[in-house]
Amino acid sequence: MINITLPDGSVRQYEAGASAYDVAMSISPGLAKAVLSAEVNGQVWDLTRPITTDANIKLLKWEDEWGKKTFWHSSAHLMAEALEAMFPGVKLGIGPPIDEGFYYDIDLGDRKLTEEELTALEAKMKELAAKDSKFIRKDVGKTDAVKYFTDKADPYKLELLEGLQDGEITFYEQGNFVDLCRGPHIPSTSYIKAVKLLSIAGAYWRGDEKNKQLTRIYGVTFPKQNQLDEYVALLEERKKRDHRTLGRELEIFTFDDEVGPGLPLWLPKGAAIIEKLEALAKKNENDQGYVRVKTPHIAKEALYIRSGHLPYYAESMFPPMELDGTKYYLKAMNCPHHHKIFGALPKSYRDMPLRLAEYGTCYRYEQSGELFGLMRVRSLQMNDAHIYCTKEQFEEEFMKVNDLYVKYFKIFGIEKYSMRFSTHAPAKLGAKYIDNPTLWKETETMVRNVLVKSGLPFVEVADEAAFYGPKIDIQVWSAIGKEFTLATNQVDFAQAERFDLWFTNEKNEKERPLIIHRAPLSTHERFIGFLLEHYAGKFPVWLAPEQIAILPISDKFLDYGKEVRDELKKHGLAVTLDERPEKIGKKIRDTEIRKVPYMLVIGEKEMNDRAVAVRRQGQGDQGVKSLENFVYDILQEVAEYR
RNA sequence: GCCGAAGUAGCUCAGCUGGUAGAGCUACUGAUUUGUAAUCAGUAGGUCGGGGGUUCGAUUCCCUCCUUCGGCUCCA
Numbered sequence: 001m002i003n004i005t006l007p008d009g010s011v012r013q014y015e016a017g018a019s020a021y022d023v024a025m026s027i028s029p030g031l032a033k034a035v036l037s038a039e040v041n042g043q044v045w046d047l048t049r050p051i052t053t054d055a056n057i058k059l060l061k062w063e064d065e066w067g068k069k070t071f072w073h074s075s076a077h078l079m080a081e082a083l084e085a086m087f088p089g090v091k092l093g094i095g096p097p098i099d100e101g102f103y104y105d106i107d108l109g110d111r112k113l114t115e116e117e118l119t120a121l122e123a124k125m126k127e128l129a130a131k132d133s134k135f136i137r138k139d140v141g142k143t144d145a146v147k148y149f150t151d152k153a154d155p156y157k158l159e160l161l162e163g164l165q166d167g168e169i170t171f172y173e174q175g176n177f178v179d180l181c182r183g184p185h186i187p188s189t190s191y192i193k194a195v196k197l198l199s200i201a202g203a204y205w206r207g208d209e210k211n212k213q214l215t216r217i218y219g220v221t222f223p224k225q226n227q228l229d230e231y232v233a234l235l236e237e238r239k240k241r242d243h244r245t246l247g248r249e250l251e252i253f254t255f256d257d258e259v260g261p262g263l264p265l266w267l268p269k270g271a272a273i274i275e276k277l278e279a280l281a282k283k284n285e286n287d288q289g290y291v292r293v294k295t296p297h298i299a300k301e302a303l304y305i306r307s308g309h310l311p312y313y314a315e316s317m318f319p320p321m322e323l324d325g326t327k328y329y330l331k332a333m334n335c336p337h338h339h340k341i342f343g344a345l346p347k348s349y350r351d352m353p354l355r356l357a358e359y360g361t362c363y364r365y366e367q368s369g370e371l372f373g374l375m376r377v378r379s380l381q382m383n384d385a386h387i388y389c390t391k392e393q394f395e396e397e398f399m400k401v402n403d404l405y406v407k408y409f410k411i412f413g414i415e416k417y418s419m420r421f422s423t424h425a426p427a428k429l430g431a432k433y434i435d436n437p438t439l440w441k442e443t444e445t446m447v448r449n450v451l452v453k454s455g456l457p458f459v460e461v462a463d464e465a466a467f468y469g470p471k472i473d474i475q476v477w478s479a480i481g482k483e484f485t486l487a488t489n490q491v492d493f494a495q496a497e498r499f500d501l502w503f504t505n506e507k508n509e510k511e512r513p514l515i516i517h518r519a520p521l522s523t524h525e526r527f528i529g530f531l532l533e534h535y536a537g538k539f540p541v542w543l544a545p546e547q548i549a550i551l552p553i554s555d556k557f558l559d560y561g562k563e564v565r566d567e568l569k570k571h572g573l574a575v576t577l578d579e580r581p582e583k584i585g586k587k588i589r590d591t592e593i594r595k596v597p598y599m600l601v602i603g604e605k606e607m608n609d610r611a612v613a614v615r616r617q618g619q620g621d622q623g624v625k626s627l628e629n630f631v632y633d634i635l636q637e638v639a640e641y642r
Numbered sequence: 643g644c645c646g647a648a649g650u651a652g653c654u655c656a657g658c659u660g661g662u663a664g665a666g667c668u669a670c671u672g673a674u675u676u677g678u679a680a681u682c683a684g685u686a687g688g689u690c691g692g693g694g695g696u697u698c699g700a701u702u703c704c705c706u707c708c709u710u711c712g713g714c715u716c717c718a
Contacts, residue, residue: 103713112646201713202645209715213645216713244711248653257691257709313718333718367643367716368709376717466718485717517718554675581675589679603677613678621678 003054017050021187024059035059036191037070037184044070046137046184062223072097074135074174074185075125075192075221076104081133081177082124087111092179093156093205093214100481101220105203107156108215113200118217122197129192133175135185142166145180156205192221194228241479243532244373250537250595252528252545253374262371262378264525269545272574273531274381274524276543278359280411280641281383281521284404290355290385295337297361301327306498307336308434312467318365318378334360335492335517338386339499342513347503352513353389353397359524360384374529375484383521388501388513394491397516398450401489405474405520406456411641414534417486419456420473421447422464433467434494443491443514444470468494471517479533486530490517538617541597542638548575549596550612551587553603555579560607564600564627571635592617598634 001013004023014022020038024031024047038045039058044066051057060067076095083090083106093105140148142161148171149157157180161169172181174189186192197219205211222228239245247253252270259265266274282292301320304310310317313332320327331337338356347354361381370376389397409417423444424433433440447470451458458472465471471490477483492515496502502510521527531539541547548568552561561577568575576596578587584601591599599615605624606612612630614622625633 115647199712200646203714204644207715209644213714215645218713255709261709309718316717335718362718364718369643369645369714370716371710468718471718480712488718490718551678553677556675581673583674583676583681584678585676586680587678592679599678601678605677615678 002051004051005054005056007056007058014051016052019048019050020045020057020059021047023057031059034061036061036064036067036186039066044184046135047187049137049184069097070184071186071191071223072102072221073183074189075195075219076102077135077172077174077177077179077181077185078125078129078189078192078221079104079121079197079217079219080106080179081128081175082121084177085128086117086121086124091154091156094160095179101198101218103203103216103218105156105205105214105216107212113215113217118197118200121217122195122219125192125195125197128175129189129195131175132188132190134188136173137183137185138171138173140169140171142169145169145171148178149180191223194222194225196220196228196232238479238481241533241536242373243375243479243529246532246537247374247529249593250532250545252532260378261368262366262376264374264377264379270528272545273528273539273543276641277383277521277524277527280408281357281359284407285355285357285385288355288400288404289353290357293338293341293356293358295334295341295358295360296331297363298328298330299337301329303336303340304329307339307495308467308498309333309336312432316365318363330363331360332362332364334358334362334382334384335386335495335515336499338384339495339501339515342386342388343499343501347388347513349390349503349505349511352503353387353393354513355385355387357385372482374525374532375478375482377525380523380525382523383519383527385518387516387518388496388503389516390503390505390511391514394446394514394516395450395453398447398489398491399454401516401518401520402450402454402456402472404518405487405489408520412531412534414476416477418475419451419458420464420475420485421451421458421460422466422471422473423460423462424465424470425463428463432463433465434469436493439493440470443493447472447491466490466492466517468492476530478530484526484530486522486526487520488518489520491515492517537595539595539597541634542641544595544597545574546576546594546596547573547638548598548600548634549591549594550575550577550600550602551584551591552578553584553601555581557602557604557607561602564602564612567627568631571631573634573638588615600630 002016003011004014005011012026020040021032024035035047037047037060039060040051041055044060060070062068062071073096076097080092080095087108091107093107095102095104142164145161146158149161160180170181170183171178172183172185197217199218201216201218202213203216204213220231222231250269251267253264253266255264301310317332318330320329341356342354359381361379363379366376366378387397424440426437429435429437469491471488473485474487475483476486496512496515502512505511550561550564552558558579565575565577588599595617597617600612601615602612611624611626613624614630616622
């Protein structure tokens with residue numbers, strides 16, 4: 001007998017060799033039906049795999065991340081089985097589960113998959129799923145495994161086998177399909193009731209550009225049809241929330257073929273949001289002792305050679321223009337210009353820390369396939385600043401920058417983000433990274449200490465640092481699930497040396513400053529793109545490009561409407577008056593769709609009482625208020641950010 | 643940059659196998675003077691992404707370029 005401990009601490013006894021399925025069954029048949037896989041002593045196992053020793057187990061259902069992933073992993077195998085049935089001789093790469101579904105990378109030779117074939121493949125999968133084929137786990141010796149895939153002439157699986165040791169190789173078999181796989185899998189294909197193949201894409205084998213590009217098929221499956229229907233509805237919802245859709249509908253920005261790809265044009269409402277973000281940034285930076293500077297958009301090649309950017313980033317900068325035999329580049333970053341400002345006048349320790357801020361416009365030649373609405377563009381305006389400080393001041397300065405992030409995120413109600421601490425890879429010193437092992441170690445330790453001290457949760461990632469030092473990135477997700485670096489906080493111990501920046505310390509010696517690069521409000525492009533999705537276009541009042549719309553019941557009240565408008569304008573509020581000869585219902589509908597936070601309906605009563613009938617976007621009628629009170633209230637509401 | 647798909651009016655979209663395009667919303671004009679999510683009527687609006695080719699004739703077929711979308715790679 002073995003003792004099985006469940007997550008609630010209860011212990012049950014079973015015959016040795018009982019499976020997690022048996023455990024579930026002994027609790028209730030309903031549970032056994034819902035369970036997909038099980039965590040056995042911390043490892044995810046097949047539900048049917050015999051357990052021979054005492055174990056802690058957790059039964060995983062659809063609601064559990066790994067239960068779902070087991071299901072999708074098995075779905076990838078089902079798709080592979082269908083592919084082999086439809087395209088004999090197809091070569092298979094890898095087929096893992098992902099956050100929303102699964103994919104399989106396949107090699108069809110010169111053949112191209114059509115939409116019709118994708119539909120047929122989907123049907124084939126459903127047909128095979130209904131056959132209720134069991135997923136069978138088999139331990140295989142390396143020699144046998146190699147022989148199997150040699151006979152099958154599958155170079156990809158053979159390459160994967162090279163990295164595996166004898167004794168750790170398992171095959172999974174279902175129906176006529178056998179795959180090299182670690183598992184685990186659901187008990188049988190019949191669990192899969194709903195199938196949707198989403199897209200076909202190219203993907204380099206093992207993620208390496210130098211390798212052959214395989215065909216990747218993305219799909220998603222569910223245990224119930226209605227879950228698929230809900231998922232399709234969710235995709236629709238996300239599309240509505242996509243900043244590209246909202247940006248067009250709300251007239252925030254546009255692109256034009258003749259202007260160029262990745263070069264957004266800000267419409268008046270977009271520009272209004274930019275102004276408010278800059279006002280917020282300037283206020284906070286002013287409060288924290290930053291000073292503002294302005295720098296040109298271009299510079300000589302020599303500047304970027306000195307900064308060290310050119311060898312690393314030449315390909316992602318716009319090609320240079322040549323004037324009188326000298327190459328000039330559009331700036332892809334503001335730091336070199338700021339370093340020149342630091343170095344322009346002699347500095348003393350009394351000047352430190354020096355915080356230079358600029359909403360600098362940069363141009364980056366992003367690969368054409370990378371452009372993505374406002375989130376990935378070629379011209380961008382960054383909430384940039386460089387802090388020059390002494391080693392002693394570093395911790396406090398770095399901490400203050402982090403505090404600023406947290407403050408901003410609170411203002412915008414940004415809760416879903418992750419902090420990523422990027423460090424260097426020692427093997428790449430001198431290549432990807434500045435070759436100064438001591439300073440790397442020192443600064444990475446400093447940053448880690450600050451992070452731990454601040455108590456902010458973070459993940460540490462090796463080999464993701466900037467070439468000049470470690471950094472912290474704030475990661476967020478777009479409506480359609482793409483991950484982006486929103487803001488960044490970087491340490492730079494290299495450029496002070498390169499630019500020969502120094503200050504005179506208390507002992508009258510020259511000393512190198514440390515530099516912090518920071519951009520808590522990201523770039524206008526990415527931040528506004530993100531905010532559009534974050535708020536689903538419903539900007540808070542202080543940030544809304546159109547804060548109040550005055551809607552007269554009929555044009556008899558236009559004069560009073562103008563009076564109200566002028567009064568609100570006087571207080572710096574963004575207000576419009578709907579002068580169209582439309583019915584009030586139509587005016588309200590159009591304003592609701594524009595997502596204007598406040599609507600003021602005015603008619604006979606309001607005019608006589610010098611009042612307004614207040615309506616909140618999405619919330620309906622809020623009742624009548626005197627104009628005076630309305631002004632007072634709305635000014636209170638926006639005061640914090642003005 | 644690579645793989646795949648798409649591009650028809652300002653927006654959302656229709657247009658069978660080649661015979662030079664249509665709806666709704668928007669805009670404009672007129673009527674209506676309206677009390678909390680669409681008043682009615684009329685008018686205008688398109689070298690069917692650009693260029694080349696095949697054809698008597700191309701939005702439709704072919705080539706090419708541009709742009710966008712889904713991925714991959716990249717991301718200071």
